[in-house]
Amino acid sequence: MTSIDLALTGISLGAIAALSGIGVLVTYRTNGVLNFAQGGIATLVAYVFREMVVEWGLPIWLAAIIALAVLSPGIGLLLERLVFRPLARRRASAAESLVASLGVLVLTLGMTAGIWGLGSRTDAPSIFPRESVTLLGDTRVGVDALAELALVVVFCVVLGLLAAKTRFGRQVRAVVDDRQLAELSGVPADKVAAAGWALGTTLAGLTGILLAPQFRLNPYGLTLLVLETFAVVVAARLASLPVAVLTALGIAIAQSELKQFTFDGDLGTIFTVLQSNLFIVALLVLLLVVPRLRELGNGDSGATGSFSSRGAPPSGPVSRYEARRDILGKLGGAALLLAPLTFAPADLRSAFMVPALALVFLSLVILTGYSGQLSLGVAGYAGLGALFTLKLANGDFFGLPEIPGIWAMFLGALMVAPIGLITGWPAIRRRGLTLALTTFAVGAVVSRFVFEQPDFASGLYVDPLTLFGAELNDKAFYFFELVCLAIGLLVVRNLHHGRLGRALLAVRDHTEGAAAVGVDVRNLKLLAFTISSVVAALGGGLITFSASSFATDDFAPLQSLLWFTAVIVFGADSAAGAIIAAGFIVAIDVLAPAGSSILAVGILALALGWMPGGLMSAVRGGIAWVARVLADEFVPSPHTDHAAASRLTGAGSAASPGGAGRAGADGAAGSAVRVVLPAGAPAPTAFGEALLTAVATHTARSGLALETLPSMRAAADASADGQNRAGHRQRLPGLPVERGV
Amino acid sequence: MSRNDLRARDLVRRYGGLTAVENVSMDVPRGQITGLIGPNGAGKSTLFSLLTGVEQPDGGKVLLGQRDITRMSPDARSRRGLVQTFQVPSLFPSLTVGDNLLVAAENRRRDYAGGLLGLKARGRASALAVVDEVLDSLELADIRGAVAGTLPTGALRLVEFARALCARPDVLLLDEPASGLDAAETDRFSALVRRIADEGVAILLVDHDVDLVFAVVDRVYAMVGGRVVAEGAPDVVRNDPTVRSVYLAQGPLASKSTSAPPPGGVSPPNGLSPLPQPAFPAAR
Numbered sequence A: 001m002t003s004i005d006l007a008l009t010g011i012s013l014g015a016i017a018a019l020s021g022i023g024v025l026v027t028y029r030t031n032g033v034l035n036f037a038q039g040g041i042a043t044l045v046a047y048v049f050r051e052m053v054v055e056w057g058l059p060i061w062l063a064a065i066i067a068l069a070v071l072s073p074g075i076g077l078l079l080e081r082l083v084f085r086p087l088a089r090r091r092a093s094a095a096e097s098l099v100a101s102l103g104v105l106v107l108t109l110g111m112t113a114g115i116w117g118l119g120s121r122t123d124a125p126s127i128f129p130r131e132s133v134t135l136l137g138d139t140r141v142g143v144d145a146l147a148e149l150a151l152v153v154v155f156c157v158v159l160g161l162l163a164a165k166t167r168f169g170r171q172v173r174a175v176v177d178d179r180q181l182a183e184l185s186g187v188p189a190d191k192v193a194a195a196g197w198a199l200g201t202t203l204a205g206l207t208g209i210l211l212a213p214q215f216r217l218n219p220y221g222l223t224l225l226v227l228e229t230f231a232v233v234v235a236a237r238l239a240s241l242p243v244a245v246l247t248a249l250g251i252a253i254a255q256s257e258l259k260q261f262t263f264d265g266d267l268g269t270i271f272t273v274l275q276s277n278l279f280i281v282a283l284l285v286l287l288l289v290v291p292r293l294r295e296l297g298n299g300d301s302g303a304t305g306s307f308s309s310r311g312a313p314p315s316g317p318v319s320r321y322e323a324r325r326d327i328l329g330k331l332g333g334a335a336l337l338l339a340p341l342t343f344a345p346a347d348l349r350s351a352f353m354v355p356a357l358a359l360v361f362l363s364l365v366i367l368t369g370y371s372g373q374l375s376l377g378v379a380g381y382a383g384l385g386a387l388f389t390l391k392l393a394n395g396d397f398f399g400l401p402e403i404p405g406i407w408a409m410f411l412g413a414l415m416v417a418p419i420g421l422i423t424g425w426p427a428i429r430r431r432g433l434t435l436a437l438t439t440f441a442v443g444a445v446v447s448r449f450v451f452e453q454p455d456f457a458s459g460l461y462v463d464p465l466t467l468f469g470a471e472l473n474d475k476a477f478y479f480f481e482l483v484c485l486a487i488g489l490l491v492v493r494n495l496h497h498g499r500l501g502r503a504l505l506a507v508r509d510h511t512e513g514a515a516a517v518g519v520d521v522r523n524l525k526l527l528a529f530t531i532s533s534v535v536a537a538l539g540g541g542l543i544t545f546s547a548s549s550f551a552t553d554d555f556a557p558l559q560s561l562l563w564f565t566a567v568i569v570f571g572a573d574s575a576a577g578a579i580i581a582a583g584f585i586v587a588i589d590v591l592a593p594a595g596s597s598i599l600a601v602g603i604l605a606l607a608l609g610w611m612p613g614g615l616m617s618a619v620r621g622g623i624a625w626v627a628r629v630l631a632d633e634f635v636p637s638p639h640t641d642h643a644a645a646s647r648l649t650g651a652g653s654a655a656s657p658g659g660a661g662r663a664g665a666d667g668a669a670g671s672a673v674r675v676v677l678p679a680g681a682p683a684p685t686a687f688g689e690a691l692l693t694a695v696a697t698h699t700a701r702s703g704l705a706l707e708t709l710p711s712m713r714a715a716a717d718a719s720a721d722g723q724n725r726a727g728h729r730q731r732l733p734g735l736p737v738e739r740g741v
Numbered sequence B: 001m002s003r004n005d006l007r008a009r010d011l012v013r014r015y016g017g018l019t020a021v022e023n024v025s026m027d028v029p030r031g032q033i034t035g036l037i038g039p040n041g042a043g044k045s046t047l048f049s050l051l052t053g054v055e056q057p058d059g060g061k062v063l064l065g066q067r068d069i070t071r072m073s074p075d076a077r078s079r080r081g082l083v084q085t086f087q088v089p090s091l092f093p094s095l096t097v098g099d100n101l102l103v104a105a106e107n108r109r110r111d112y113a114g115g116l117l118g119l120k121a122r123g124r125a126s127a128l129a130v131v132d133e134v135l136d137s138l139e140l141a142d143i144r145g146a147v148a149g150t151l152p153t154g155a156l157r158l159v160e161f162a163r164a165l166c167a168r169p170d171v172l173l174l175d176e177p178a179s180g181l182d183a184a185e186t187d188r189f190s191a192l193v194r195r196i197a198d199e200g201v202a203i204l205l206v207d208h209d210v211d212l213v214f215a216v217v218d219r220v221y222a223m224v225g226g227r228v229v230a231e232g233a234p235d236v237v238r239n240d241p242t243v244r245s246v247y248l249a250q251g252p253l254a255s256k257s258t259s260a261p262p263p264g265g266v267s268p269p270n271g272l273s274p275l276p277q278p279a280f281p282a283a284r
Helices: A003-031 A038-057 A062-090 A095-118 A143-165 A167-177 A179-184 A191-212 A219-228 A230-235 A239-261 A265-276 A279-287 A321-341 A345-351 A353-372 A378-394 A405-429 A432-451 A474-496 A498-509 A512-515 A520-545 A557-570 A575-591 A596-610 A614-632 A642-655 A661-670 A686-707 A709-718 A720-726 A729-730 B044-052 B074-079 B096-103 B113-116 B124-138 B153-167 B183-198 B212-217 B234-236 B241-250
Strands: A134-135 A141-142 B008-016 B018-028 B033-037 B060-066 B081-087 B171-175 B204-205 B219-224 B225-231
Touching: A003 A038, A003 A062, A003 A141, A003 A143, A003 A167, A003 A191, A003 A230, A003 A239, A003 B219, A038 A062, A038 A191, A062 A095, A062 A191, A062 B183, A095 A219, A095 A432, A095 A557, A095 A596, A134 A143, A141 A143, A143 A167, A143 A179, A143 A191, A143 A239, A143 B219, A167 A179, A167 A191, A179 A191, A191 A219, A219 A230, A219 A279, A219 A432, A219 A557, A219 A729, A230 A239, A230 A279, A239 A265, A239 A279, A265 A279, A265 A432, A279 A432, A279 A720, A321 A353, A321 A474, A321 A575, A345 A353, A345 A474, A345 A575, A353 A474, A353 A498, A353 A520, A353 A557, A353 A575, A353 B113, A378 A405, A378 A432, A378 A520, A378 A557, A405 A432, A405 A520, A432 A557, A474 A520, A474 A575, A498 A512, A498 A520, A498 B113, A512 A520, A512 B074, A512 B081, A520 B171, A557 A575, A557 A596, A575 A596, A596 B008, A709 B204, A720 B033, B008 B044, B018 B044, B018 B204, B018 B225, B033 B044, B033 B183, B044 B081, B044 B171, B044 B204, B081 B153, B096 B124, B096 B153, B124 B153, B153 B171, B183 B204, B183 B212, B204 B212, B204 B225, B212 B234, B219 B234, B225 B234, B225 B241
Parallel strands: B033 B204, B033 B219, B081 B171, B171 B204
Antiparallel strands: A134 A141, B008 B018, B008 B060, B219 B225
């Protein structure tokens, strides 16, 4: 084929990438959300489209209309209304929006995998006829390529005109500038945002439907393909539509042109990979080269403090009560982790994955929870750890002698440290979306260029581990895993306590402030990256030994996104949360059909809007809430009518001579609570006066209720109508009440 | 510990075609409070970033003592004794006040390996002693255990200042330290800054509140359009014709903000009255 022919074949892919890029850009520019779910939505729509055409036998045009005019925009509108509008309303950080979009990605992946399975399908229908027309002499070009190109041009022109010439375009710009301010000036911000989402998801659906027939249709593959087109968006610096389109066409044509060359040897292998992976390489290179993305807002979407609910453990001495509770919690956790040792052999083997996955999650706790850096490439480090371990154990690691499996695992993990250090380097000056995308690109490049290459990743056999010549049986192996997990926990503990922990949290909380008082920000970030990569690598090694094989899919780039989401969901700064997350995912995978754990994590991620600190802090908050509700059981609601309130007071006073003297006296005093201002304080304004009165009234009411409880119960028993009011109390007879529960 | 002076020599910083800082030289000597004033857009903030290392100059040098620190990162400068506070208080919200200070107090050592292995850091006792001393002297001991994210603005400023002190500064750069403080707090703060300077620290005070600056500083630099147009004792700068014309053109000299009257002073009636003339004690 000549260069021109190759270029023309590249156009089709380029045009699709451009459409995808336009979709991402539209969503970003109207909502400030970099929509990682683009890939998942594209895949979901492609599957539905195929289902309609192949299984239900609908005509292609009808299926296309349903998929693109009803389903895709519907998904967008739904997402805007249910997920992203609440986030925008409470001015959530860009990092939270990013996690929400990851949650949608995981959810759509889980739905697709749950309904249609993880297998590949080759019968995805094409919208455009598979014909080609002759242009200029004997050059032939596919109808689909021409049609796709036409679509790109149409979208560009329409969007360009819309943005520049219409009232709607001005409104978009206003909303992008400052949503709240725009709303105050009468711009319907929600409508603008919804329109942006609908258009974005429609383009996502179109991308999926167009890509599916060109490649095999499978949930992970197609999703990743769409995410690779983020290269286009990065080249456009998240802003320029024309640059995005030109880059898309440029990369696709260049990738196509590469096919006319072949090289021999190792270089040739790399080159072959490059021929089909230019987009992901371009993504990484562009991220390293482009100085700054034009992020919306303050560009500080790397602030992951919002995922964390707690600070460092206080530096002072802890109370004995807290120490005892802490030890009890640890003992309980250890008992749960040791429980699988008593399981049946098959169940024990299923449990192998828990400590392994927990270690990978711990690495994310270090990076995201403690040092506040987003990382979407953890599967890369885990996979490298596994690969190095097996190579060392098999004795084909650059001439190194064969090393027993256990030591190979530790050595392999340590060998990932320099890689973590190098890839952490770009992270020093990057934050927010740039950092998220960079780590994602690193993970994807490692996956494509290392894990998927037969030269590196084939012929790896997993021998059972041995210790001093004796083969580890299942129980011993699980115990060994727990030892590794304990080492990981120790590292995490030391990173969280003492001055290292304080300094890391200082960097997470306020990087410039930390630098201003001399905290070595650069080296701390590198340290966190390096340690985190080693812990992840150790986890990766254990995953491989748990599964008894090295599977590329275990360390696919999308795994990173899933794992990251899971860690955020269970509480980014909670080591216990990481272990529980691992147990949760493994348990669901064992008990429920494949893909269920993905679905569950996705659903939980979308619920993150209501529990900002993750599941662990929600649990902590939940316990406090239950305690409060129990206490409230004994407190009449503020809406109690006047007659009832006075009757209660009366009953309280009446009962006071008969035994409950203290309570009665307090109750009487409670009705006369007064807020005493400190000496020398200025006289309150009218509003302040009203506020103080309200506080006093409330205090009086609740204080009265708590203190006169015994006599209230007596009154309720005595009076017929009181039984209605205090009816719920009869289900909780004699529950003790304390102040300050 | 020997105290160092901060000196800037011929600093230049350009943004595209705009020269934000043009050949600015400045001395911030130990034991004195040096002020930096100028209208909005005069280049104060840019100069401040060049001194703290947040930005790199296109020309010129920054010297700390005899040492050229022009290319050093902000945290390296801080470890050498050049510490700044921010216009917007920059505490670590999830740490307690005590831990906020401790982060600064233990900044000089970088013992990561020991930290990872869980060893007790050396010098921890001395760091805690520094924190105790600063907390006591600023009367902050009561809120030591409070989580910083829950404090009101006035307290945040004071704690940030305390944190800067815990870093044991030779030179203290204060960026609008009085914004958000009420009149009484501002007075207390001025006295505090004077006390720190008397202990031999070099202090640079950048503030919109010209009254505050003239009241506490020993020496003032006035910037307009990226250049230093006047320098010297407060009285000299106050009466400098260029400074007067700039401030008269911009409104009252004490034009801190449009909403609140400047602390310790009365707003001139029509915004064009001459500068407040009372003789300020130049120092102490």
